[in-house]
Each structure stands twice: as structure tokens, then as C-alpha cells.
Amino acid sequence: GDSVTQMEGPVTLSEEAFLTINCTYTATGYPSLFWYVQYPGEGLQLLLKATKADDKGSNKGFEATYRKETTSFHLEKGSVQVSDSAVYFCALSYSGGGADGLTFGKGTHLIIQP
């Protein structure tokens, strides 16, 4: 079946550091890929998405590129802030979250220190 693999962390960085959170996937078809973020005590919010190979999703300074050849969707940000501390989930879906829903990775806990 389909699966998503990401580093679990916690990942601890200093403010203004460069961030990479790796995400790789296994899928039988050509899914859409997503990054969701969960702040403490809250539900998940969509951070960015990409629907086909070579698409780049971006939002709030975060970027991720859909790499079909390496089955990856790594999340990057050039300069992190304390407010970026959260849990980040990589996910895939064949129909944008409709029909069969999303398949999630286990989540990466990110801690940014001032």
C-alpha cells in the first residue's frame, strides 16, 4: 500500500537557521502531495501542496518540490522563526483529500530556539 516516510525528530534549530525536513513516499499511482502543520493544541492546517511532478508548493516562506524521480517532497525554509515551532506532517492523496482521504507520515516535531 501507499506510505509516507519522514524524520520524526525532534528537530531543534536556532532562529534564522536553514530548515530541511525530508519526506519520501511510496505510491502505486501519481498522488498529490501535501505538507500540513499542527501548532500545539490545534488541528492540522494545510501549509502547501503540489499536484504533479516538478510542481513547487510554497507558503509563508516554506517550499517543497514534487520530485517523481526520487519520490520525495522535502520541506525547506531559508530562515526559521520561533513561531515555526510545530509538528509538520507530510501526506499524499489521490484525490486532494476527497474519496479515500490522506495518508500521513508520522510527523516531525520542530523546535526553534531563540
Next chain:
Amino acid sequence: DAGITQSPRHKVTETGTPVTLRCHQTENHRYMYWYRQDPGHGLRLIHYSYGVKDTDKGEVSDGYSVSRSKTEDFLLTLESATSSQTSVYFCAISSGQGNTEAFFGQGTRLTVV
């Protein structure tokens, strides 16, 4: 913010008792989902609905049932709660059109003692 309300937000119950969690949406989205979130597992799909009275099982459906009698409400029932069902439960909705995102509720923290 998408109009999704989960109730209750917190619940403690005893092993063997029935429990029902409610998800209410005001977006008129077709698809609704129940996920559970556990450390080391991320989010896993329990059940989903693709219309009124149309539901299907997800990855971890054993011990859970669902009902959707109206577009706006999706109920998750634990017929006889067990300690392994202690978790945080999230409801999500999606229009399912094209590659639209799923919107999540705030979650329900359930503790089975």
C-alpha cells in the same frame, strides 16, 4: 477558518462504556473523515463518508462505527471503549473536487480508564 466543530473537546470514560464523538460542519462539503492521532503513528484514517448514509472503512476501523444522517454531521461511536482507543480524534472535511485540501477540526482528546 473552515466551519468544523468537534464535540466534546475532552472526554474521560471507563472501559466498556459506549462513547460517541460528533463532528459538525457548516461548509456543505461532501466528504467527511475521522482520524486518530497517536505518538509514533501520525494520523490514521478510521472511517470516512462520501455522502449522506454513505460510509466506508479506513485503515484502523476495528472497534469503531460511524453514521451520517445529515450532510453536516458525522458521528463516530466506540461501542465498548478500550484503553487502546485512548487517543486524539480529528474530524476532517473536503469538497473532494480536483485537488482541494482537507480541513481539520480542533480535535477531541479521549481517555479510556
